[in-house]
Amino acid sequence: MTSLTGGQIVDPRTGDRIAWRPAGPIADEWLFYHLHRTVGWTCLGVIGNRAHLLAQPPEDHTPFSRSCVDGRCPLRGWVYAIDGRVPDQRKFEPWLLGRLRAGFYQHIKYINVNNRHWSRTSVRAGRTFATSAYSRDDHLHLSVRPGYEYARSTILADWGYYRAHGRNIVRPAPVPRPRSNPAASPAHAAARRLPVTRRGATGRVVRIAQGMLAANGQRLFVDGRFGAMTEAAVRAFQRVERVPVDGIVGPTTWGRLMPTRPATVVRGMVADDVAVMAGLLTAWGYPVPIDRTADEQMITALKRYQVARRVPDSVVNGRGDGIGGAKTWLSLLTL
Structure with missing residues (x-):
């Protein structure tokens, strides 16, 4: 398997089979995890378990998230989150925060890493993290903003390059193609x-x-x-x-x-x-x-x-x- 295209889950609340697909950045990061399955690069999952599927409000690991951002709401059937671990995760956290503050990765809504929660708003405002009861451990959670379903992501690839060379890869800040909100009926x-x-x-x-x-x-x-x-x-x-x-x-x-x-x-x-x-x-x-x-x-x-x-x-x-x-x-x- 060389790409993540989605699948079906059973909604534990109704018993219905629900089709789902990953947002583009989620598929990109999943592929990097998959191609670098060596010590330290570990994908823990995209679609949530039963606890995720039953959570209220619905979470980004489910195909029925309701978490709207800047007037844009998730598309039904899309999954906007991925969990994993990366090499040198303690060093990864300040590196990623610096990249976010520099304007990179506009598609990121929030991250949970090392038991800390960073929202895009708090990062841009220079505020500190919030302790993340959601994470419960030190894994890395990435959530994508609604409207960036077709954007591309290179976060893990960029971190891999930085670890190997001690400097960031030269690339312009990405300009994703946000979808247009459909006109109200x-x-x-x-x-x-x-x-x-x-x-x-x-x-x-x-x-x-x-x-x-x-x-x-x-x-x-x-x-x-x-x-x-x-x-x-x-x-x-x-x-x-x-x-x-x-x-x-x-x-x-x-x-x-x-x-x-x-x-x-x-x-x-x-x-x-x-x-x-x-x-x-x-x-x-x-x-x-x-x-x-x-x-x-x-x-x-x-x-x-x-x-x-x-x-x-x-x-x-x-x-x-x-x-x-x-x-x-x-x-x-x-x-």
Whole structure:
């Protein structure tokens, strides 16, 4: 094997098989580890174990990380981290910090090395490390920033050259090709326009918020009453998403609850977007299990909703087509 292209894992929370692929810099560093499997160069892994896969919030070693940076969020199905050990790791740490401060390796989000955590922000600001409870040992963890899925990385190769020659290889600071954030869909824009709702509110907009919170892993009833339990769920979701924690569902929280470009939902589909649509159907009075599978029960409820709401291009001869496309999404988010 000469390259890392990804594979499949079983999501321990659902039992579903999930496809994953590595971000470009992760594949590059994995290849260097693989080609230099001598004493001191050790790759400990890319995809996480069960503990990683169950962690909340989801980690960069999983294909469902939610850790956004500078307005860019991870792509579903991509893995953004690698663990390993390098020769002279104690000397490697100050060398890498110096390179980061000099503007190299723009794709790095943070590192954990020698039981210390360095974020890109702390390195650039000259602040000290934070003790890393995450690492638990002295291995090297590299995380890649969202938006740099197709960038190239030479960190380990550069360190190998420095160790051998006592000087850095002459190369310009890399200029990765960040991806462009896709334009928000009409449905996502509609979600952000939903009314601000907070504790004490009642009605349809509260039910929509509750349904979407349930789809995003929060446990609560979809009853249309914004009480203490709903507020606690909002705060928990906001902490996971790293947005201001105020217990109020405003434009930013609405936007995080809704996929930026929701997929068309069809029978048999298994995806997070299915759970969001199930939560919205439940909010509109068509209760279904709020999970990731578009089973027969959900498709039946979707057809009934399309007929009742007269969703454009979704009703044929008085029957819903059971396909949750753009106009169905927009209808579900329009009061």
